[in-house]
Amino acid sequence: MIKAEQKPVDEILGFLDAYKRILLVGCNGCAAVCHAGGEREVAILAATLRMARKKLGQKLEILEETSPRQCEPEFVDALAGKTEDVEAILSIACGVGVQALAERFSEIPVYPGVNTMFMGKTVEPGVWVERCQACGNCVLHLTGGICPVTRCAKQLLNGPCGGSRDGVCEIDGETPCAWQAIYDRLKATGQLDRLELFVPAKRWGRESRDRGPRTIVRGDLKQ
């Protein structure tokens, strides 16, 4: 899922300097799972911001809402009744949610309360690691289920560079070399022959953002 972390409180307070009544919106999707922007985090951030402003002798009224998913139009529409007399919206969903609110409520300034970091998995409670860069043309079937785009510092597609030493990447002496991991995994699963398949350079124009935001259209679902 998408992983995010809260921005520093002073940065958020800076966004809100001019406002006395705001809507703080969390998201019960990815942002809640990584404890950055769910209902609980909305309550904690609201209490923090209110106290910070009270200390300065300034009132800040915060309406607290948590959307089931801020990236879905119907859930964003459901917030329409909550924006009356609201001077600004603070979203602690991922960047997608922030933009969805900005598009829907074009007359109200929308601010991000979290930094969206990456798509990743949970290592242990409180620890998340990046595992996918959404490159648009998955090669995991060739690489033993280990993503070289995400886990190789150079995003190499056909084997390690000269900086791989004893299974460790040259970047910091601690990060495992993705290609060593791929080799070990393919060997363990009897699939070393896959290393002989050439993976062509990515067509970044199609598989990345060179041509603007990528779009998926499913004709069978589109109304």
Added chain:
Amino acid sequence: MGSFVPRIVAFCCDRSGYRAADMAGGLGISVPETIEVVRVPCAGRVDALHILRALESGADGVLIVACHRGNCRSLTGDLAVRARTEHVHEIMERIGLKRERLELCNLSVQDGPKFAETVRRKFEYLKELGPNPTR
């Protein structure tokens, strides 16, 4: 500042802090009347939001009374609340609240006198420090 009477919220573990508070009462040891004891099944149940809500609702200080380290019947409650306390300390510093307003202490069932002493010490400290500026 002379008329200022600090208000303290004490989250007390049912298996240690709460029983120590009960013992203090049973022994007739006086504690400041403005303490509000909140009984929790384990100190590990105390969330950042509970602490912030207490402060926002007007508490001048918050005490969390947990079991001694390694003595938690829920195994890791004392460790969980320690990490959570540190997290709230960071939040408090960010918004200019003195971190000492929030304190985690470890007591056992028979620490009635020590509970009272801890509360009195906190009370005097907060009296000196002044009211919670965010309430």
